[in-house]
Amino acid sequence: MDLAFTKEEQAFREEVRQFFRDNVPPDTRRKMVEGRHLSKDEMVTWWRILNKKGWGVSHWPKQYGGTGWTSVQHYIFNEELQSYPAPQPLAFGVSMVGPVIYTFGNEEQKKKYLPRIANVDDWWCQGFSEPGSGSDLASLKTKAERRGDKWIINGQKTWTTLAQHADMIFCLCRTDNNAKKQMGISFIVFSMKSKGVTVRPIQTIDGGHEVNEVFFDDVEVPIENLIGEENKGWDYAKFLLGNERTGIARVGVSKERLRRIRDLAGKVESSGKPIIQDPAFREKLAACEIELKALELTQLRVVADEGKHGKGKPNPASSVLKIKGSEIQQTTTELLMEVIGPFAAPYDVHGDDGSNEAMDWTAQIAPSYFNNRKVSIYGGSNEIQRNIIAKAVLGL
């Protein structure tokens, strides 16, 4: 057992950090720190910088543009990226559909899609959840019927994150109504510009527009847009969801936020002195930092295990990451609310036009708190995670 990173790993961390300092557009960083939404342009600009450096799809196999880093290097890269902070690569393309295509797709599909995913020439979105299919995803109803050399797609998806920016969607569609519900699903990709695709925004409680409803009305999709085998889509979906085991803890994100809390708590006054001097607040902050340290160590255990024994059999501790990671993220946004106290209330009517300097740092705190309630719901709600631990780890 050894907690220390090697000299090479430390040098790698410094290299990554320096690259972010030199290359992340300052305004992008500021908006991330303040919890603001970024525009499509701001995100794509940064991702192309990353891709040019060769780090856009770092965990892909080398022949498709990956880096060949060790699992510890991936860990360091993600932690630095999250805690700088800078936007993480677009998960829907880079972590989700990309690996499905290079694992199950044919050569033509790999050639057609992978470089465009890496450079975000196409913005991808995920067509999984439906109004009646949340945690019970396999009950989905969106239908793809074969007609000649086309799929005809009808149905509705929901919670489709950033579909308003999307050029492409990967979609789970029912292709066999008679099979057991998991067996009749196919994984089909198509253009969001296709005739019959309608995107309707869903406004969330933070006032933001991240998610959408997407309707398909007789959408015609070329037959070759099926990935892998017909009716095997559920397997690919499981593969996709199981791919990202450690990033989900978002330790770097919480670290960055805790640093910000400490910084703000040294400035904001309560009872005539900085709130950081209030023992009750300080202990709450310490409690959160300790939980995060424990999570970081749990994540490192999983990373070290993957590095040594491969990704085959997941370390049981990996189930902890989503539950604890989301709880801690939520606690950090609660602490921020506590720091600003009554100034949580003003609504950011001016937007981010710089006209109201006093509100620059307070305006997004309440929305960010509201928005972060999602993290214990998405990606398999924390209750689903507990079901998974009970079944897969405890054998209940």
Add this chain to the structure above:
Amino acid sequence: MDFDLNEEQRLLKESIDGLLTDSYDFEQRKKYMKEKGGWSKAVWLKLAEQGLLGLPFAEADGGFGGGGVETMIVMEALGKALVLEPYLATVVIGGGFLRHAGSDAQKAAHVPGIIDGSKTLAFAQLEKNSRYDLFDVSTTAKKKGDGWVIDGEKFVVLNGENADTLVVTARTKGERRDSSGIGVFLVPAGAKGVTKKSYPTQDGLHAADITFTGVEVGADAAIGNPDDSLALIERVVDEARVALCAEAVGLMDESLKTTVEYIKTRKQFGVAIGSFQSLQHRASDMFVAAEQARSMSMFATMANDFENAKERSNAIAAAKVQIGKSLKFVGQQAIQLHGGIGMTMEAKIGHYFKRLTMIENSFGDTDYHQRRVADAGGLV
């Protein structure tokens, strides 16, 4: 970055797990409790035979030169089997003072007896009002000729009933809560002026309240600098905290395992109660708590070697907080999921709960350590 055990450490784990599987099931433990002093001399000698009592001592002193990871392995195993024998008091704490600050003569006088199992030690530190502050010492050690005269009262001295030698903290200078002027003294348990009131503790161990009335010891009784040993005490107590974290992880593992087995077999409404989602989620939360505790136990074990004493203490305090929170949750829910049977002395789960509970209140509870971390400026 590596969390795996090396080959030798794996063998160590196998050996102690094997020994305890053979000689320390719950029924055997009940018998050991009834032996004189409340633990088994025979088991203690078996631990000695396997070299476990000499594990952390330097090879030059007759030991095996084991480090923090080796102690973690042993403490986890002792926790898992709910072992009564005074490993913490004798090897970790008593031995810790000797390892860190004992003179050659002191080591020669005490270490061989620890290693061969013939002698045990106890740490007489807690006072009536000191609570968790290690610098809060009223017991005095006054110079007399070359030696010292010790006066004062110490409480809840684990293994105090049986120990051959007491390791006593006493003030040589200054006021009650001064951080300087504290010494550490080796006192024979049978010395004139030592009186003991012995009793079993809530978790089945044995302790004593010990009064020192004009107890005379020689100049060679002081370990380290008799006027300035707080840093030494903090060092050794930090190691005791790390050991307790590991013991708690072993206790939590076994508590969770026992509880999951129970809810898989206990039937109500015609089905195993473990098929109910509310119970499954509770068990999952116990697993999460135990894993977070394991991570911090490993962190504390590695932090023990940090060169910077402040960083070391802060990390170990943080670990004790996580362990305290986890053990309370795992312990309480283990009883809850067992239902009525969990409330009985007959079932083993309650005994795990009691030991876990006592660990929280040993060498600083959750609030105490959380405050330390907060006052130190946090942990990010």
